[in-house]
Amino acid sequence: MSLTRRISAAAVALAAVGALVAAGPGHHGGGHPGHGRPSSTVDLQLLTINDFHGNLEPPAGSSGRVTEAEPDGTTKTIDAGGVEYLASSLRTARKGHDRSLTVAAGDLVGASPLLSGLFHDEPTVEAMNRIGLDVTSVGNHEFDEGRGELLRLQNGGCHPVEGCYEPGRRFGGADYPILSANVVDEKTGRPLLAPYTIKNVKGVRVGFIGVTLKGTPNIVTASGVAGLKFLDEAETVNKYTAILRKQGVKSVVALIHEGGFPVSGNYNYACDSGGPGAGISGPIVDIAKKISPDVDALVTGHTHNAYVCTIPDPAGHPRLVTSASSFGRLYTELDMKVDKRTGDIVRTSVKGTNHVVDRVQPKAADMTALISRWNTLAAPVANRTIGYISADIARTGSTETPLGDLIADAQLAYGKTLDPTVRVALMNPGGIRTDLVYAPSGSEGPGEVTYAEGFAVQPFSNTVNLETLTGAQLVTALQQQVSGANEAAPKILQISAGLTYTLDLTKSGAARVVADSVRLDGVPVDPAADYRVAMNNFLTGGGDGFAVLAQGTAQLVGGDDLAAFAAYLTGNSTAAAPLAPPAADRVTVIR
Numbered sequence: 001m002s003l004t005r006r007i008s009a010a011a012v013a014l015a016a017v018g019a020l021v022a023a024g025p026g027h028h029g030g031g032h033p034g035h036g037r038p039s040s041t042v043d044l045q046l047l048t049i050n051d052f053h054g055n056l057e058p059p060a061g062s063s064g065r066v067t068e069a070e071p072d073g074t075t076k077t078i079d080a081g082g083v084e085y086l087a088s089s090l091r092t093a094r095k096g097h098d099r100s101l102t103v104a105a106g107d108l109v110g111a112s113p114l115l116s117g118l119f120h121d122e123p124t125v126e127a128m129n130r131i132g133l134d135v136t137s138v139g140n141h142e143f144d145e146g147r148g149e150l151l152r153l154q155n156g157g158c159h160p161v162e163g164c165y166e167p168g169r170r171f172g173g174a175d176y177p178i179l180s181a182n183v184v185d186e187k188t189g190r191p192l193l194a195p196y197t198i199k200n201v202k203g204v205r206v207g208f209i210g211v212t213l214k215g216t217p218n219i220v221t222a223s224g225v226a227g228l229k230f231l232d233e234a235e236t237v238n239k240y241t242a243i244l245r246k247q248g249v250k251s252v253v254a255l256i257h258e259g260g261f262p263v264s265g266n267y268n269y270a271c272d273s274g275g276p277g278a279g280i281s282g283p284i285v286d287i288a289k290k291i292s293p294d295v296d297a298l299v300t301g302h303t304h305n306a307y308v309c310t311i312p313d314p315a316g317h318p319r320l321v322t323s324a325s326s327f328g329r330l331y332t333e334l335d336m337k338v339d340k341r342t343g344d345i346v347r348t349s350v351k352g353t354n355h356v357v358d359r360v361q362p363k364a365a366d367m368t369a370l371i372s373r374w375n376t377l378a379a380p381v382a383n384r385t386i387g388y389i390s391a392d393i394a395r396t397g398s399t400e401t402p403l404g405d406l407i408a409d410a411q412l413a414y415g416k417t418l419d420p421t422v423r424v425a426l427m428n429p430g431g432i433r434t435d436l437v438y439a440p441s442g443s444e445g446p447g448e449v450t451y452a453e454g455f456a457v458q459p460f461s462n463t464v465n466l467e468t469l470t471g472a473q474l475v476t477a478l479q480q481q482v483s484g485a486n487e488a489a490p491k492i493l494q495i496s497a498g499l500t501y502t503l504d505l506t507k508s509g510a511a512r513v514v515a516d517s518v519r520l521d522g523v524p525v526d527p528a529a530d531y532r533v534a535m536n537n538f539l540t541g542g543g544d545g546f547a548v549l550a551q552g553t554a555q556l557v558g559g560d561d562l563a564a565f566a567a568y569l570t571g572n573s574t575a576a577a578p579l580a581p582p583a584a585d586r587v588t589v590i591r
Helices: 010-023 083-094 122-131 147-155 233-246 283-290 365-382 402-418 451-457 471-480 547-551 561-572
Strands: 041-049 065-069 075-079 100-104 135-137 183-185 196-201 204-212 228-230 251-257 297-300 306-312 318-324 330-339 351-356 385-388 422-427 448-450 463-470 499-504 530-536 553-560 587-590
Touching (some): 041 318, 283 306, 297 330, 318 330, 365 451, 385 451, 402 422, 402 553, 402 561, 451 561
Parallel strands (some): 100 135, 204 251, 499 587
Antiparallel strands (some): 183 228, 463 553
């Protein structure tokens, strides 16, 4: 792997640590700042990933690329990801390291492309077993199919409805522990899965504590987390850190499925160039500042960003916080020394680097075989043509997106088949997982859309539901995109044709949506009138902070959202007349 792709955030961090050590008071614990020189140390390597989301095959479009900052100030784009290359990268990285562990920070499964999602992510668990994953935290998407399915992924057994997928082959479950320290049963108060694990690597004992974001119930379908309670991340990590120390485990790493937002989108951005904590914002910053100084590093995820940053711990000492983007495009390498006498990680020795999982290296043969085996099983479903497009239809954009508009239009058309009075469709942006790409990714021709590609866009198996909202409630829903729980990080609903409004980003909170600008087919929405609206069951449950959408009346549960999307593509495109990307001009944005 090219050295230009291995840029570490450690230099600035170490300089900052050195200054603090020189100026600050001593700190207990063998490897923490202020402690005297260790009598002897051994090296420890951690390789980390997060938010893999079942991307066994190289992800397509923007989901399969990373940007790299060049020495001359320019950037370049690199194709990255795919488990064949991830396995090769990790195996290469381990060479020469006597003590190495591979860990993850959640969302390894869920919202997966068809190759994994069609089989309830058994292929991904099998792949993680083979690449040597040692432990992961649970993420919010591990709850997409509910606690029973998560427990099955951990413990094994064939699917309760579909059974075993291959004669004579029973799913064995994950060889690695899935940690859920802050996810507890509402009745018993006990963690759903193990809260922590201790790994002994040639005499070095390292404790790992795994948590997911406490806001998981707000972003997962209610049925997926029924009967579960999600506790504060920092308080939970601190609780189990104390337990580990009582067991004599001094080296502790937290695997946290919550993350931050770096200043730059380049994976090799020098996060600490402005000082510790200056290059990152978001929930992980507050969490990190509350987690005990006895925790030596934080491996994070959820936001799908790439960063290697230092954030001060409660004692004011810099501590490394990392994330390796998503979809297996990067992995993080953490190198550190452990004091043999105390068993503690020497904090000042911890260095982190994000590496690209490029596609110019050799593929891992065992992963190629795994993909081939599952593709053979999936082929009858995956290769079916469902439509044609004339160009890439992107899911990305600052507010409204072409693919979001297309999906909303598909749900509006489906909704009208259930009830001709349906006027509007709303789609949550987080439910759109990848672009529709014009270039062929398999045996199909250019512009041909297969069922597998459609599945990759909408993999959640949601239903398209109908409900009645007043005009006032519809306006409130639009305002909740940018206020309340969504004010800091807006979640812009994708809207069907005919609905228009103005989004004024120079204002704050709910005022950003100009109420009297909301129109339907050119006519102002009447606050007192009723409107029949289509949306998925995640939104009708109030997901993503849209509480008002849970207040709709006359709810009707419809069919599968992917089936609605496929039917729309089939009915509105042919090879001779492919579907063009929507103009994404339904929202007028003032900046």
